[in-house]
Amino acid sequence: MAQLNVNGTTRDFEAEDDTPLLWVLREQLGMTGTKYGCGVAQCGACTVHIDGEATRSCVLPVSALNAKQKIVTIEGLSKDGSHPVQKAWAALDVPQCGFCQSGMIMAAAALLKQKPKATDADIDAAMTNICRCGTYNRVRAAIKVVAKGADPKSAGLAITHVGDHAGSKA
Amino acid sequence: MDTQTRQSTGRRAFLKTSLGTAGGLVLSFYLPSAGAAEKMAPAAVFAPNAYLRIAAGGAVTVVCPFVEMGQGAYTAIPMLLAEELEVDLAKVRVEHAPADEKLYGHPLFGAQLTGASASVRGAWEPMRKAGAAARIMLVSAAASTWGVEPSSCAAAQGVVTHQASGRKLSYGELAAKAAGMPVPKDVPLKPAASFRLVGTAAKRLDVPSKTNGTAKFGIDAQVPGMKVAAVAACPVFGGKLASVDDSKARAVKGVRQVVKLDNAVAVIADHTGAARKGLAALAITWDEGPNAKFSGAEWERQLEAAMKGKGQMALNEGAYAKLVEGGARQVEATYVMPFLAHATMEPMNCTVQVRKDGVDVWTGTQAAGRAQAFVAKALNVDPATVRINNFLLGGGFGRRLEVDYIVQAALIARQVAYPVKVIWSREEDMQHDLYRPLYRDELAMALDAQGKPVGFRHRFAGSAIEARYAPMWMKDGIDTDAIDAAASPYDFAHKVVEFHPVETAVPTGFWRGVGPTHNTFVIEGFMDELAVAAKADPLAYRRAVLSKEPRALAVLELAAQKAGWGKTMAPGSGMGMALAVAWGSYAACVIEVAVDPAGQVSLKRVVAAIDCGQAVHTDGVIAQIESGSVYGLTAALYGKLTLENGRVAQSNFHDYPVLRMNEVPPIEAHLVKSGEAPGGVGEIGCAMVAPALVNAVFAATGKRLRRLPVEAEQLKQA
Numbered sequence: 095m096a097q098l099n100v101n102g103t104t105r106d107f108e109a110e111d112d113t114p115l116l117w118v119l120r121e122q123l124g125m126t127g128t129k130y131g132c133g134v135a136q137c138g139a140c141t142v143h144i145d146g147e148a149t150r151s152c153v154l155p156v157s158a159l160n161a162k163q164k165i166v167t168i169e170g171l172s173k174d175g176s177h178p179v180q181k182a183w184a185a186l187d188v189p190q191c192g193f194c195q196s197g198m199i200m201a202a203a204a205l206l207k208q209k210p211k212a213t214d215a216d217i218d219a220a221m222t223n224i225c226r227c228g229t230y231n232r233v234r235a236a237i238k239v240v241a242k243g244a245d246p247k248s249a250g251l252a253i254t255h256v257g258d259h260a261g262s263k264a
Numbered sequence: 265m266d267t268q269t270r271q272s273t274g275r276r277a278f279l280k281t282s283l284g285t286a287g288g289l290v291l292s293f294y295l296p297s298a299g300a301a302e303k304m305a306p307a308a309v310f311a312p313n314a315y316l317r318i319a320a321g322g323a324v325t326v327v328c329p330f331v332e333m334g335q336g337a338y339t340a341i342p343m344l345l346a347e348e349l350e351v352d353l354a355k356v357r358v359e360h361a362p363a364d365e366k367l368y369g370h371p372l373f374g375a376q377l378t379g380a381s382a383s384v385r386g387a388w389e390p391m392r393k394a395g396a397a398a399r400i401m402l403v404s405a406a407a408s409t410w411g412v413e414p415s416s417c418a419a420a421q422g423v424v425t426h427q428a429s430g431r432k433l434s435y436g437e438l439a440a441k442a443a444g445m446p447v448p449k450d451v452p453l454k455p456a457a458s459f460r461l462v463g464t465a466a467k468r469l470d471v472p473s474k475t476n477g478t479a480k481f482g483i484d485a486q487v488p489g490m491k492v493a494a495v496a497a498c499p500v501f502g503g504k505l506a507s508v509d510d511s512k513a514r515a516v517k518g519v520r521q522v523v524k525l526d527n528a529v530a531v532i533a534d535h536t537g538a539a540r541k542g543l544a545a546l547a548i549t550w551d552e553g554p555n556a557k558f559s560g561a562e563w564e565r566q567l568e569a570a571m572k573g574k575g576q577m578a579l580n581e582g583a584y585a586k587l588v589e590g591g592a593r594q595v596e597a598t599y600v601m602p603f604l605a606h607a608t609m610e611p612m613n614c615t616v617q618v619r620k621d622g623v624d625v626w627t628g629t630q631a632a633g634r635a636q637a638f639v640a641k642a643l644n645v646d647p648a649t650v651r652i653n654n655f656l657l658g659g660g661f662g663r664r665l666e667v668d669y670i671v672q673a674a675l676i677a678r679q680v681a682y683p684v685k686v687i688w689s690r691e692e693d694m695q696h697d698l699y700r701p702l703y704r705d706e707l708a709m710a711l712d713a714q715g716k717p718v719g720f721r722h723r724f725a726g727s728a729i730e731a732r733y734a735p736m737w738m739k740d741g742i743d744t745d746a747i748d749a750a751a752s753p754y755d756f757a758h759k760v761v762e763f764h765p766v767e768t769a770v771p772t773g774f775w776r777g778v779g780p781t782h783n784t785f786v787i788e789g790f791m792d793e794l795a796v797a798a799k800a801d802p803l804a805y806r807r808a809v810l811s812k813e814p815r816a817l818a819v820l821e822l823a824a825q826k827a828g829w830g831k832t833m834a835p836g837s838g839m840g841m842a843l844a845v846a847w848g849s850y851a852a853c854v855i856e857v858a859v860d861p862a863g864q865v866s867l868k869r870v871v872a873a874i875d876c877g878q879a880v881h882t883d884g885v886i887a888q889i890e891s892g893s894v895y896g897l898t899a900a901l902y903g904k905l906t907l908e909n910g911r912v913a914q915s916n917f918h919d920y921p922v923l924r925m926n927e928v929p930p931i932e933a934h935l936v937k938s939g940e941a942p943g944g945v946g947e948i949g950c951a952m953v954a955p956a957l958v959n960a961v962f963a964a965t966g967k968r969l970r971r972l973p974v975e976a977e978q979l980k981q982a
Contacts, residue, residue, distance in 0.1 A: 222925070
C-alpha cells in the first residue's frame with residue numbers, strides 16, 4: 095500500500111510503480127476530473143499541480159511521488175468553484191465540450207500563481223494545452239481577466255450585433 | 265410580419281435547407297401527448313411531453329434529445345423551451361434523452377442524431393411548443409383552482425398570477441393539477457418581439473460542471489464491479505486477428521482476461537495501468553488481408569482515373585455543354601483535400617455490461633438510437649433490452665455519429681461476466697477513425713465574350729458516406745451531403761455538378777461539415793483564382809454574381825468592411841476572403857496572414873460575419889464561429905493523414921499536430937440580427953476558413969494552393 099497526498103488528504107492506493115499518476119487518480123482514487131487525452135504529455139488534459147507546479151500526470155509514474163508532495167487536482171482547486179480562474183472561466187463561458195478544461199484551468203492557475211500579471215507572451219509559453227473546440231481565445235481572455243483583476247466585460251468578448259429587423263427587440 | 269406568416273415562411277425555409285430527407289418525416293415531430301407521461305420517472309408530477317418534467321417542488325427538467333458535445337445544445341435547446349414555459353433558464357436542469365427514435369428522433373433525419381448543425385433547426389418549433397403547451401396547462405390549472413378565466417392569468421418565472429387579484433401559485437404547486445388538464449390542441453407561439461431569452465447571450469448551463477471537474481463524460485462512467493480494457497485492432501483496414509500469444513500479458517499483475525475479436529484483441533484488467541502493460545506484452549500476428557499494400561498516393565491516382573468515367577449528374581442547369589461546344593473560354597483547376605482524422609479530445613471509449621436480461625451501455629454518442637440498434641444486432645438481442653446511458657461528449661465533430669467503438673465494447677463485454685470499460689489509446693483513436701474522405705475536384709468556369717463567369721462545372725470524386733451510413737437520406741441514388749453546396753451560391757446561368765462516388769479500404773465518415781466544408785473550400789479558392797485572372801477585386805468579382813443572394817452578399821460585405829478589406833498590406837502579408845452558404849446559414853470571413861521566407865504561415869486575424877437567421881443563443885453562435893474557425897484552420901494548416909501499407913502513419917498529436925494557443929489569431933465574429941428561421945452554426949465556421957486562408961496566402965505570396973494542408977515547402981522562397 096502506497097500513499098499520496100491529494101487535495102490535502104492522504105490517500106492509500108495500490109498500483110504498480112510504473113502506473114502513471116493520471117490513472118491512479120482516475121481509477122484507484124476515483125477522481126475523474128483529470129482527463130486522459132494523449133498519454134504522451136502532448137495535450138495537457140491530464141494537468142495537475144504537484145507542489146504548485148503544473149504537471150502532466152499521464153507520463154509521471156506514481157513511484158516518482160511521495161506522500162509529502164502536495165498534489166492538487168481540479169476537484170481540489172477550490173471547494174466551490176470560487177478560485178479566480180474558475181470564476182473567470184464561468185464569467186466568459188470558456189468551456190465548450192469541456193474535456194480539456196480541467197487541464198486548461200490547472201495550467202492557468204499555476205501560471206497565474208507564478209506570474210500574477212501574466213502577459214500574452216507568458217500565456218503563449220505556459221498554455222500549451224490542446225483544445226479541439228478552439229476555446230483558446232476565451233482561455234486567453236479569462237487568464238487576462240484574472241491577471242488584470244479586471245471586470246470580465248472588459249475581456250473583449252462582447253457580441254457585436256449588426257443591423258436590425260423591424261419589430262424585434264430580441 | 266405576424267406570427268403565423270413568420271412561422272409558415274420559417275417552415276418553408278427550414279424544409280428547403282433540410283438534408284434531403286423525406287419531407288414526410290417532418291410530420292413526425294413529437295408533440296405533447298399523454299403517452300409520454302407514462303415513461304417518466306415517478307418524481308415528475310407533471311410530464312406533459314417527452315422533453316419536460318416538473319416536480320412537486322417546482323424543479324424543471326428538460327430532457328434534451330440532442331447531445332452536448334461543446335456546441336451548446338444543452339443551453340440553446342432548453343432556452344427554446346424555457347422561453348415559452350416562462351421559467352428562469354438558470355434553474356432548468358438538463359438531462360440526456362434515452363435512446364428512443366420515436367420520441368427523440370430528429371425530424372430531418374428520421375433518427376435520433378445530433379449533427380449536421382441541425383439541433384436548433386430541429387428543435388426550434390417542437391421545443392417551443394412543448395414549453396407553450398405545458399404553460400397553457402399550468403395556467404389552466406391555476407385558473408381552475410381560482411375559478412377564473414385562464415385569459416385573466418399570466419405566467420412568468422415559474423409562477424402563475426391572477427392579474428386582477430394578485431393571487432399566485434408556483435409551477436410546483438400547480439404541477440399535480442396541471443397533469444390532469446386537457447392537452448391543448450392549438451399552441452400559439454410568441455412573436456419574436458416578445459422573446460426574452462431567445463436572441464440573448466444567456467449563460468451556458470454546463471459551465472459550472474465543466475470548471476470544477478464534476479462534468480461526466482463517457483470515459484468517466486463508474487459502474488460497480490467494472491473492469492477496464494485496453495484494445496488493439498488490426499492496424500491494416502480490413503485485416504483480421506490471425507493469432508495471439510498472451511502468456512506474458514496474463515502474467516502482468518492485475519490482468520484478468522485476454523479477449524479476442526475477429527479483428528482485435530483486448531486485455532481486461534483491474535486498472536488501465538495493468539491493461540496497457542498487458543496489451544504491450546501481447547505477441548499478436550495479424551492477417552493483414554487485401555489492403556496490406558494500400559497507399560494514399562495510389563488512391564489519388566485511382567480517383568483521377570475514376571473521373572475519366574461517367575459520374576452521377578447531381579445538377580445540370582442551363583446548357584453548359586453547349587456553351588463549351590460554342591467555343592466559350594474555360595478556366596480550369598484541380599483541387600485535392602486529404603483524409604482527416606477527427607481527433608476529439610476524449611478518445612473513443614465505451615462501458616458495457618451484458619447480462620442475461622439485457623445490456624447496459626455507458627458512453628457518449630451522437631447517435632443513441634443507432635447505438636442501441638447496432639449493439640442489439642451485434643449481440644443478437646432485442647433492441648428494447650439495450651439501454652444506452654448517454655454522457656457528455658468530449659468532442660463529437662461527427663466521429664461519435666459512428667458506433668464502431670460501442671459495438672466493439674459490446675462484443676468484448678459479452679465474453680466476460682462483469683461490466684467492462686474499453687478505453688482506446690490516442691494512437692488507437694487516430695488509427696481507427698472513420699476519416700473525412702480524400703476528395704479530388706476538377707472545376708471549370710466558362711466565360712462569356714466579356715470575360716464574365718456564366719457557366720460552372722464542378723466534377724469531383726470521393727467517398728459517398730451516406731451510402732453506408734444512411735442510404736435512406738440519398739436522393740435519386742446520390743449522396744445529398746457530398747453534393748451539398750457543390751453548385752455554389754453564385755448566379756451562373758449554367759451549372760453542372762457531377763459526383764463520382766468511389767470507395768476505398770479507408771473507412772470514411774462525417775467530419776464537421778463534410779460536404780459543404782469540402783465544396784466551399786474548392787469553390788471559394790477557385791473564385792479567388794478567377795477574380796485574379798480577371799484582374800478584379802475578389803469582393804467585387806463575387807458581388808457581381810450575388811444579386812440573387814442578398815443575405816450572402818451582406819455577410820461578405822460586412823466581413824470585408826470590418827476587416828478593412830482593400831487596405832495596403834506589408835510585403836509578405838495578405839488578406840483573403842471566403843463565403844459559405846450552408847445549413848440554412850450565411851457566413852463569410854476575411855483572414856489576414858503573414859508568410860515568412862521559409863514559407864511559414866502566421867495567422868494574424870480572422871474577421872467573420874454570420875447571418876444564421878434568428879440566433880437563439882447569441883454567444884453560442886459566436887462561440888461556434890470561434891470553434892469552427894480553429895477546427896477548420898487546424899485542418900488547413902496541419903491536417904494530413906497519410907496512408908501506407910494499408911495503415912495510417914500518424915498516431916498522436918506529435919505527428920498529427922493541431923493549432924495551439926500561441927498560433928490562434930484574434931477571431932472577431934459579427935452577428936447579423938435577423939428574424940429569418942434559424943440556421944445551423946456548428947460547422948459553417950469550419951467551412952469558411954480554409955479557402956480564406958489559401959486566398960490570403962495567395963495575396964501574400966502570389967502562390968496558389970490547391971491542395972491541403974498548406975505546407976511551408978509549397979511556399980518557401982527559392
